[in-house]
Amino acid sequence: xxxxxxxxxxxxxxxxxxxxxxxxxxxxxxxxxxxxxxxxxxxxxxxxxxxxxxxxxxxxxxxxxxxxxxxxxxxxxxxxxxxxxxxxxxxxxxxxxxxxxxxxxxxxxxxxxxxxxxxxxxxxxxxxxxxxxxxxxxxxxxxxxxxxxxxxxxxxxxxxxxxxxxxxxxxxxxxxxxxxxxxxxxxxxxxxxxxxxxxxxxxxxxxxxxxxxxxxxxxxxxxxxxxxxxxxxxxxxxxxxxxxxxxxxxxxxxxxxxxxxxxxxxxxxxxxxxxxxxxxxxxxxxxxxxxxxxxxxxxxxxxxxxxxxxxxxxxxxxxxxxxxxxxxxxxxxxxxxxxxxxxxxxxxxxxxxxxxxxxxxxxxxxxxxxxxxxxxxxxxxxxxxxxxxxxxxxxxxxxxxxxxxxxxxxxxxxxxxxxxxxxxxxxxxxxxxxxxxxxxxxxxxxxxxxxxxxxxxxxxxxxxxxxxxxxxxxxxxxxxxxxxxxxxxxxxxxxxxxxxxxxxxxxxxxxxxxxxxxxxxxxxxxxxxxxxxxxxxxxxxx
Ligand code: GLN
Numbered sequence: 001x002x003x004x005x006x007x008x009x010x011x012x013x014x015x016x017x018x019x020x021x022x023x024x025x026x027x028x029x030x031x032x033x034x035x036x037x038x039x040x041x042x043x044x045x046x047x048x049x050x051x052x053x054x055x056x057x058x059x060x061x062x063x064x065x066x067x068x069x070x071x072x073x074x075x076x077x078x079x080x081x082x083x084x085x086x087x088x089x090x091x092x093x094x095x096x097x098x099x100x101x102x103x104x105x106x107x108x109x110x111x112x113x114x115x116x117x118x119x120x121x122x123x124x125x126x127x128x129x130x131x132x133x134x135x136x137x138x139x140x141x142x143x144x145x146x147x148x149x150x151x152x153x154x155x156x157x158x159x160x161x162x163x164x165x166x167x168x169x170x171x172x173x174x175x176x177x178x179x180x181x182x183x184x185x186x187x188x189x190x191x192x193x194x195x196x197x198x199x200x201x202x203x204x205x206x207x208x209x210x211x212x213x214x215x216x217x218x219x220x221x222x223x224x225x226x227x228x229x230x231x232x233x234x235x236x237x238x239x240x241x242x243x244x245x246x247x248x249x250x251x252x253x254x255x256x257x258x259x260x261x262x263x264x265x266x267x268x269x270x271x272x273x274x275x276x277x278x279x280x281x282x283x284x285x286x287x288x289x290x291x292x293x294x295x296x297x298x299x300x301x302x303x304x305x306x307x308x309x310x311x312x313x314x315x316x317x318x319x320x321x322x323x324x325x326x327x328x329x330x331x332x333x334x335x336x337x338x339x340x341x342x343x344x345x346x347x348x349x350x351x352x353x354x355x356x357x358x359x360x361x362x363x364x365x366x367x368x369x370x371x372x373x374x375x376x377x378x379x380x381x382x383x384x385x386x387x388x389x390x391x392x393x394x395x396x397x398x399x400x401x402x403x404x405x406x407x408x409x410x411x412x413x414x415x416x417x418x419x420x421x422x423x424x425x426x427x428x429x430x431x432x433x434x435x436x437x438x439x440x441x442x443x444x445x446x447x448x449x450x451x452x453x454x455x456x457x458x459x460x461x462x463x464x465x466x467x468x469x470x471x472x473x474x475x476x477x478x479x480x481x482x483x484x485x486x487x488x489x490x491x492x493x494x495x496x497x498x499x500x501x502x503x504x505x506x507x508x509x510x511x512x513x514x515x516x517x518x519x520x521x522x523x524x525x526x527x528x529x530x531x532x533x534x535x536x537x538x539x540x541x542x
Contacts, residue, residue: 003265004169005138006157010145010194011176018071021140022078023249027258030280033135037075038087041142042149046092057312061462065438086128122156158202173205179213195228207234295331299351299532304370308336316513323521324529339363352380352532355387361410368394380504380531388507389419395482422468436463442495448485453527461510469494504531
């Protein structure tokens with residue numbers, strides 16, 4: 001029987017439910033269990049694809065092209081859980097399915113209502129992850145208990161235990177235990193209220209994870225256990241991570257979180273599977289933490305983008321840089337520079353520059369200026385999606401002399417449309433649904449820098465873009481030294497550009513940041529950070 005863990009949050013938002021869910025998934029996998037993960041978000045957008053990064057942080061893209069919440073990035077970085085469209089649900093997507101069914105007359109004349117029709121659809125979404133080989137499904141419910149819009153989700157997970165059996169459903173609630181400086185004490189009341197709200201709708205949490213700024217005393221833990229009706233061993237503390245988010249699983253493990261979950265499911269039903277008796281093997285994870293805490297050096301990387309000041313907008317990029325730092329035994333110090341206020345002197349002393357993806361023309365000239373600066377000054381450069389397009393534009397303008405070269409996204413009447421809509425290239429007139437999304441294969445040029453990094457010639461990477469390198473300019477750009485290092489298997493779509501006359505200048509049309517893990521850094525991020533280390537050693541050596 002598949003076991004279910006439901007993760008809810010209370011008191012305030014942004015407590016790090018996604019990180020906690022991912023950490024628990026990682027610990028359970030380390031115990032030998034097959035884990036599946038999903039996020040259920042109460043907002044009305046069908047998916048986060050249409051939301052500004054200011055609102056909700058980066059849009060995370062899956063292999064199957066689903067545009068999802070950034071928490072799914074944590075799931076993929078921490079676990080092996082295969083993710084798909086079934087891992088990402090919103091109120092909008094749930095209603096869309098119900099309303100489509102209603103229009104097709106599938107409800108046979110009945111009144112369509114939140115209970116049971118919406119709640120049934122939510123339960124179906126949860127069950128969609130059940131497969132023969134899945135031991136545990138972790139469903140994270142977005143939002144905060146007490147919000148009007150999360151009610152149908154909470155009602156559904158309450159009902160879920162009626163069908164699946166209470167012994168197969170574990171409710172984990174994450175709350176905040178604030179520290180009041182004036183009275184120098186931790187306050188447990190908000191947690192009590194939050195659990196009270198959950199119990200009003202019929203959910204008694206089994207495990208409580210308390211986000212704290214200060215260590216909790218045994219007395220405070222007992223008080224929470226008593227008032228919230230929980231075994232005190234199931235009151236777990238999650239302090240703010242000191243060095244890195246990758247400490248969170250270890251902190252939770254040390255307090256026995258994975259053991260408590262296993263005791264809940266298997267001691268109740270008996271028949272503890274053999275492998276669960278063993279403690280988890282966390283050697284790799286301890287290795288990562290060790291390298292993170294003892295870097296041999298520091299490199300400075302500038303991220304020049306539209307949302308550089310917004311910490312969640314390029315979440316996966318920052319994480320990928322950290323992963324490459326772990327691999328290279330260096331601390332990667334990232335400076336976010338908003339491209340619309342770029343002053344090139346800010347790039348002084350920088351060991352590498354990354355221009356990330358984006359939409360819209362704000363700050364575009366700043367990005368192009370940054371590319372020129374790093375190309376001319378031989379500073380390692382990594383352009384991702386729009387960043388790669390900026391590299392093509394810059395090269396066309398300043399090396400090939402194609403003055404005014406641009407992307408038709410920003411200048412429809414440019415004399416040199418070096419980046420154009422894909423469909424213009426393919427002579428398709430219908431512009432609907434033109435975004436190229438999800439994993440697509442590519443082949444690399446054997447002698448390219450990218451092929452050396454990957455160590456193979458066939459790759460698959462995730463995409464999210466509408467515009468493309470214009471093949472009409474391939475010859476002139478290549479002749480001047482902007483090499484095509486990777487294309488789609490039919491050779492039609494340019495995936496990677498590089499210049500040979502430079503220590504590390506790589507632009508990719510895809511998003512490598514969605515496929516990097518702390519235990520397995522992405523080869524291009526690895527190569528970029530290694531180049532930054534080389535640059536630093538050259539510039540600082542006497
Ligand atoms: N705006 C560009 C395009 O649509 C780049 C997209 C991106 O960077 N994700 O092609």
